[in-house]
Amino acid sequence: MKLKINDGEFVIETLIIMVLLSFMLIIGLAVAHIRNLFSVVILTGIFSLIGAVIYVVMDAVDVAFTEAAVGAGVSTVLLLSTLILVDSKEKVTPGLNSFVAFILVTLTGGVLIFGTIDMPKFGDFKAPIHNHVTPRYLTKSSKEIGIPNVVTSVLASYRGYDTLGETFVIFTAAIGVLAIIGRGRRKPEQAIKHAKGETFDDT
Amino acid sequence: MYEILIIGILLTMGLVLIRAVIGPSVFDRILAVNVFGTLTVILICVHGFFTGRPDFLDLALVYALISFIGTIAVSKYVAFSDVKNPIRHDFFGDI
Amino acid sequence: MPVILEFLSWLLMFSGLVFCFIGALGLLKLPDLFSRMHAAGIIDTLGVGLIISGLFIQTGFTLVFAKLLMVLVFIFFASPTATHALARAAINGRVLPNVKNSDVPVPVDNNLISGETQN
Secondary structure, eight states, rough: OOOOSHHHHHHHHHHHHHHHHHHHHHHHHHHHHOBBBBHHHHHHHHHHHHHHHHHHTTTTTHHHHHHHIIIIIIIHHHHHHHHHTTTSSSSOOOOOOOOHHHHHHHHHHHHHHHGGGGGGGTTTTTSHHHTTTHHHHHHHHHHHHSSOHHHHHIIIIITTHHHHHHHHHHHHHHEEEEEEEEOOOHHHHHHHHHHHTTTSOOO | OOOHHHHHHHHHHHHHHHHHOOOHHHHHHHHHHHHHHHHHHHHHHHHHHHTTTTGGGHHHHHHHHHHHHHHHHHHHHHSSOSSSOOOOOSSSSOO | HHHHHHHHHOOOOOOOHHHHHHHHHHHHHOOSHHHHHHHHIIIIIIHHHHHHHHHHHHHHHHSHHHHHHHHHHHHHHHHHHHHHHHHHHHTTTTTTOOOOOSOOHHHHTSSTTTTTOOO
């Protein structure tokens, strides 16, 4: 397998990323416009899947795995389970003045984009992160930590507090979800009776 | 030559996305999303060969699995009223 | 790699791409949900199958071949299952197929227009 690094490859990569980002924009607009909440949940799943493909094209495979599993898999199923508890059609609230909000959001977005003009280009070798922290991790990792995979040693040892905080967050999210959605398993006869309105208790 | 393949697959994804956004019922959108997932798998495989590093094919397998599970979950919920205890309208067993 | 094998692999991949286009066009243009499932099936079987067969020839008998084979087998088994689940869900969601001039009796729900769901 020869590695082709020439100019044509970057053109195709940029084209793929731009096309996929425009797909995400179209899906975002559709999600805001559609009133049927089932369709919104499915389109959100596709949104995360496109994000994961962009991460693959940018060479970040670990992030792509996580985004696919969480965004397109778990998040879709959780949102569907939530739709059991609420109505499945979005209520339209008329009479809001959205012009001021639109101006405000456009100004904020413009200021944010203006702020990123100063940042170094993607993968630039003169960027500060590649000159101070990263060489130290790459050169000293095998002596100080001993794990062959540098990504693992950064995640588990050099940035261990980040990983600890993430496990806290995920644990809290799981407990919250179980508290809201998880109920005991009903028997099928009970479920049919409940649907027909023939039971007296509130299971 | 892989470029033509990649551009063709992106065009196909765009066409399928139109159906996902327009589709008058929710089932059209579920179908379009399933096809979009399969096209994503093909795109990752071809992109891997294009860059000369086809080691990311595990990811394509993960995506195929996840889009399959997502379609089954959505179909099961939309037709029935509960994910864990469906009220069945037919007698042919579970999906 | 000999020229004939390379030519064969590109032929397979481009015909797979053509079938993907045909499937996507069918998904857009066909009038009813159930006929669109046929078009989606074209993409899932012929599109994926031919493109991955072309990629088989590009790589030899290595680990990559095994991974591609697993992807192909999984899509081959999963895609009809998902279509079947979707069709069952659509029938239970009271979407009627759009049949005209058909001699097979179709159950008619008088409160619904064909193609419209209750959701």
